[in-house]
Amino acid sequence: MRRFIARWYDHIGGLRDWPADDARGKAAELRRAIDGSERLRDLAERPLLLTLMASLHAWHGGVLPDKREELYHESVNMLLDWWERQRIVRDAQGKPINQQPSLAEWLNVDRDRVREWLNELAFTAHSRQPELAGTANIAQKEIVDGLMALSDDPDLKPRLLVEYLSHRAGLLVPHGVGVYTFPHRTFQEYLAACHLTDLDNPEETIAGLVCADLNRWREVTLLAAAKRTRGGKGTVWLMVDELCPDGPEAGGAAEDAPAARGALLAGQVLLESADLARVSAGNTPKVERVRRWQKALLAHPALPDVERAAAGRALADLGDDRAEVMTVDAMQFCLVPGGPFRMGEDKELHTNDYLTGAYWLGRYPVTNAQFAAFADDGGYDNPDYWREAANAGRWKKGEITDWEITRSQPYDYGRPYTLPNHPVVGITWYEALAFARWLTARWRASGALPRGWEARLPSEAEWEKAARGGLTIPAAAVVRAAGAWAVAAPEMKKNPDETRRHPWTGAGGPRRANTTESTINSTSAAGLFPHGASPYGCEEMAGTVWEWTRSLYDFEYPYVPDERREHLGAGDYESRVIRGGSYAWNLASCRCAQRYRSNPYFRYDNCGCRVLVAPSGHL
Numbered sequence: 001m002r003r004f005i006a007r008w009y010d011h012i013g014g015l016r017d018w019p020a021d022d023a024r025g026k027a028a029e030l031r032r033a034i035d036g037s038e039r040l041r042d043l044a045e046r047p048l049l050l051t052l053m054a055s056l057h058a059w060h061g062g063v064l065p066d067k068r069e070e071l072y073h074e075s076v077n078m079l080l081d082w083w084e085r086q087r088i089v090r091d092a093q094g095k096p097i098n099q100q101p102s103l104a105e106w107l108n109v110d111r112d113r114v115r116e117w118l119n120e121l122a123f124t125a126h127s128r129q130p131e132l133a134g135t136a137n138i139a140q141k142e143i144v145d146g147l148m149a150l151s152d153d154p155d156l157k158p159r160l161l162v163e164y165l166s167h168r169a170g171l172l173v174p175h176g177v178g179v180y181t182f183p184h185r186t187f188q189e190y191l192a193a194c195h196l197t198d199l200d201n202p203e204e205t206i207a208g209l210v211c212a213d214l215n216r217w218r219e220v221t222l223l224a225a226a227k228r229t230r231g232g233k234g235t236v237w238l239m240v241d242e243l244c245p246d247g248p249e250a251g252g253a254a255e256d257a258p259a260a261r262g263a264l265l266a267g268q269v270l271l272e273s274a275d276l277a278r279v280s281a282g283n284t285p286k287v288e289r290v291r292r293w294q295k296a297l298l299a300h301p302a303l304p305d306v307e308r309a310a311a312g313r314a315l316a317d318l319g320d321d322r323a324e325v326m327t328v329d330a331m332q333f334c335l336v337p338g339g340p341f342r343m344g345e346d347k348e349l350h351t352n353d354y355l356t357g358a359y360w361l362g363r364y365p366v367t368n369a370q371f372a373a374f375a376d377d378g379g380y381d382n383p384d385y386w387r388e389a390a391n392a393g394r395w396k397k398g399e400i401t402d403w404e405i406t407r408s409q410p411y412d413y414g415r416p417y418t419l420p421n422h423p424v425v426g427i428t429w430y431e432a433l434a435f436a437r438w439l440t441a442r443w444r445a446s447g448a449l450p451r452g453w454e455a456r457l458p459s460e461a462e463w464e465k466a467a468r469g470g471l472t473i474p475a476a477a478v479v480r481a482a483g484a485w486a487v488a489a490p491e492m493k494k495n496p497d498e499t500r501r502h503p504w505t506g507a508g509g510p511r512r513a514n515t516t517e518s519t520i521n522s523t524s525a526a527g528l529f530p531h532g533a534s535p536y537g538c539e540e541m542a543g544t545v546w547e548w549t550r551s552l553y554d555f556e557y558p559y560v561p562d563e564r565r566e567h568l569g570a571g572d573y574e575s576r577v578i579r580g581g582s583y584a585w586n587l588a589s590c591r592c593a594q595r596y597r598s599n600p601y602f603r604y605d606n607c608g609c610r611v612l613v614a615p616s617g618h619l
Contacts, residue, residue: 001044001045001050002031004050004051004054005027005031005034005054006024006027008027008054009023009024009058010023013026026057029057029063030053030054030057030062030064040053042184043184046184048183049184052078052079053075055078056074056075056078067226068223068226069190069223069226069227069230072186072187072190072223073190073227075187076187076191079170079171079183079187080114080115080118080170081170082170083103083171083172084111084170103164107150107153107156108153109150109151109152114147116195116198117147118171119192119194119198120195121142121143121146122182122187122188122189122190122191122192122195123191123195123196125138125182125188126188126189126192127192127216133185134185135175135181135183135188136188137175137176137181138172138179138180139179139180140165140178140180141178143165143172144161144165147161165180171183171187171191186219189219189220189223190223192220193220193221193223193227194224194227196209196220196224197224197228202228203238203239203242203243204242206220206221206224206242206243207239207243207262209221210243210261210262210265211243211258211259211262214261214307218268221239221243222268222269222272222273224239225239225269225272226272226273228273229273229274233274233275236269236273236274237274237283239269240266240269240270240286243262243263243265243266243269244262244263244266244286244289244290244293246259246289247289247293248263248292248293248295248296255301255302257302257303260293260297260300261302261303261307263293263296264293264294264303264307264310264311264314266290266293267290267291267293267294267315267318268310268314270287270290270314270318271314271317271318276318287318290318291315291319293311294311294312294314294315294318295315295322297311298312298315298525298527299527299528299531301511304510305510305518305519305520305528306519308528309518309520309524309525309528311525312419312421312422312524312525312527313416313419313525316416316420316421316422317419320420320421320525322421322526324364324481325364325367325369325370325421325525325526325527326367326369326370326420326421327369327370327373328370328373328374328439329443329448329482330482331363331370331481331482331611332362332363332480332481332482333362333363333479333481333482333485333613334362334466334477334478334479334534334536334537334538335358335474335477335478335479335487335490335536336358336359336360336361336462336465336466336470337358337470337472337474337489337492338355338356338358339353339356339470340352340353340470340471341355341465341468341470341471342468343465343468343558343593344558344593345593346499346501348557348558349558350558352461352465352558354461354560354561355461355462355465357615358614359458359462359613359614360485360612360613360614361458361463361466361610361611361612361613362611363537363539364526364540365423365424365526365540365544365545365608365609365610366423366424366432366608366610366611367420367421367423367424367526368410368418368419368420368422369420370424371410371427371435372420374434374439375408375409375410377438379434379435379438380398380399380408380409380434381398382438383395384437384441385433385434385435385437385438386400387569388430388433388568388569388600389428389430389433391569392430392571392572392600392601393572394430394572394600395430400428400430402428402601402602402603403601403602410424410425410426410603411425411427411603412426413425413426413605416522416523416524417522417523417605419525421525422523422524422525422526423523423540423544423608424609425523425545425603425604425605425606425607425608426603426604426605427548427603427608427609428601428602428603429576429598429600429601430600432457432548432608432609433456435609435611436454436455436456436457436609436611439455439611440454446483448482449483449485449613450485450486452615453613453614453615454613454615454616455611455612455613456550456611456613456614457549457550457610457611457612458549458550458610458612459550459551459565459566460549460551460579460595461559462549462612463541463547463549463579463580463610464579464592464593466534466536466538466541467503467538467542467579467580467592468498468499468500468503468534468535468592469495469498469500469534469535469536470495471495471498472492472493472494473493473494473495474490474491474492474493475490475491475492475493476490476491477533477536477537478490478537479537482613495535500592501591501592501593502542502587502591502592503532503533503534503538503542503592504532504533504534508587509587511531511532512529512531512542512587513529513540513542513544513587513590514528514529514540514582514583515542515582515583515585515586515589516583516584516586517586518583520583522583523544523545523583524544524583526539527539529543529544538610541579542580542581542587542591542592543580543581543582543583543585543587544580544582545580545583545606546578546579546581546582546596546598546604546606546607546608547578547579547580547608547609547610548576548578548607548608548609549576549577549578549579550576551576551577552564552565552566552567552574552575552576552577553575553576553595557595572600572601573599574600575597575598575600576597576598576599576600577595577596577597578596578597578598578607579594579596580594581594582606582607584606
C-alpha cells in the first residue's frame, strides 16, 4: 500500500507539474490518514478502493473528507462514474477500436434512475444476506433484469449488457461465474442507507429494522442518520424519537430487547450526527432520555457484553452521573470481614488464617475520572506521595519516568481507554501508590477517614480473599460509600464455594467478566459486570484490567506474609504482583489465583489499580 501511494503521487505530481517535495508530502499525508484509521486500512487492502482513496485525496488537494458519510458519498459517486462513464476499448496493440457509451446512454435512462436502482439493490441484498460480514452475492440475472427494466429500448440485448458489466470496475464487480458483489460491505451499507432515506417517513422504517436486527442494520442506521443530517440538523431528532420514544422507566422497557437496541443506537446517532454543543430547549429532554437509557443498558439482560460496552462509552460522552464512578469522595467499598480463606491454585490450596482483621476494598477499579482528581489536585507535585519513586530516580519535580517516557499524567492510549468512566490504565506501581497516599491525606483532612486508618494498595493475599471469599461470607454484601467505615458485624454464612476459581459461583461466560470471550477488546465502563461480583460485592476482579498490589513477587506461593513481601522500598527492579487478568486474557486465565509480575516502573494499557481502606498497620 505504501509503495502504491508513493508511486501514485509520483505519477500525479508529474502530470500536474507539482514540485517533488509537494508530491512526497501529499503521499505521506495519505499514508498517515490510512495508518491512523482502522476503517480506512480495511478499505485500502483492496487495490480498487486504495486507488479510489488516492484519487479522492488528490482531488481534495491532499485531504480526505473527515466525516465517513461524506467520504462514502464521494467515493460512491466516483465509483459510479468509473463504472458508468464512456470508455474507449483498445485492441491488443493498444489501438482504439470503438468507444463504449456510458451505461445511462446505453440504457437511455437518466443516471439518477440507475443510482436509485443500485440503492434498492443494495438494500435488498443486505436484507437477505445470511452472513453479518462481507458483501452479499448478487446473481447476474437479477442485475441484468433490473437494468433491463429501467430501459425502454426494445433492441437492448442482455448478452451485451453482461459483457458490459464484466469489463467494468466500479460499484458492481464480478465475484465468480454469474455472480457480482459490491466492492466492500461499506458501500453496500451506504447504498442501503441511501435507499432508506429516500422513503417516506424513513425514521419509522429504520427504527423497525434496527430494533429487530441490531448487528445487521447498525452501520446502515448511522450512515442514514448522517446523510439525513446533511439535509438539515433537525432530522436527526426525528430518528432519535423513533429509535428511543420512551425512557427506561416506561413499563416493560427495562426488559424489552427491541427497546434496548433502539436506545443503544439512539445514543450512537446522537454522538455521531447531532450538534450536542447546541441543543434546543425542546430537544434537551431527548438527550436526557437517551442518556438515562445508556446507564440502564450497562446491565441490560437483552444485550451482549460488547453492546453494553458500547452503551458505557456513549454514557461517558453524554455524561455519566454515577457519583461512585466519577468522583473520589463517593467511591464505594465492600466490607471483607476477618477470618481464614483458601489461597492458591487448585492443587496448592492453603488455608490462610492470618487476615484476622476486617478491611474495605474498592467495589470497582479506580477510574480515569477519579485518578484525574488526583492529578488536578497537584498529586504529581507532592513529594510526600512519591518517596519510593524518588529514591529509585523515577520521580523528580512533578514528573514520573516510566520505562519509556517522562510524564505528569497517565499514559494516553486514546479512546476508549481514556474515557472518564473506564478504569485508569497507563500508570506505574509508583503512581498507584501515590494515588492511595493522596486519597489518605484528602480523606483525613475532610474527616472521612478515622484516626489511624489509611487508604492503600491491597496485598495480594487481601486481593485474593476479596475475590474468592473466606470460609464464611456475609449473608449479604456490605457496600458503603467513602466515609462510612464503621459497620456492625454482618450476619455470616458458610461459603458454599470456598475453592471457587472465579469470583462468582457457577459457570463463566457472558455478563460475568471482560475477557477475550466478551470480544470487547479494550477496557470498559465500571459497573458493566455486576453478575461477576465476588462474595463481598467487589466487581470486575476477573478481567477488565490487571490490578497493582503492594506485594513483591516471589515464586513461593501461597505464602505467609512477612516484612520482605510487603516491603515498599525494595527497589526499582524488584517485581510487584499484579492480579486479576484483563480484557486481553481468556476466562481460564482470569481466575482468583491468577498472579503475574511487573516492574514498578512499567505501565500497560490493561493494568490499573484498586484501593483498600483499613486501620494503619493492618497487614
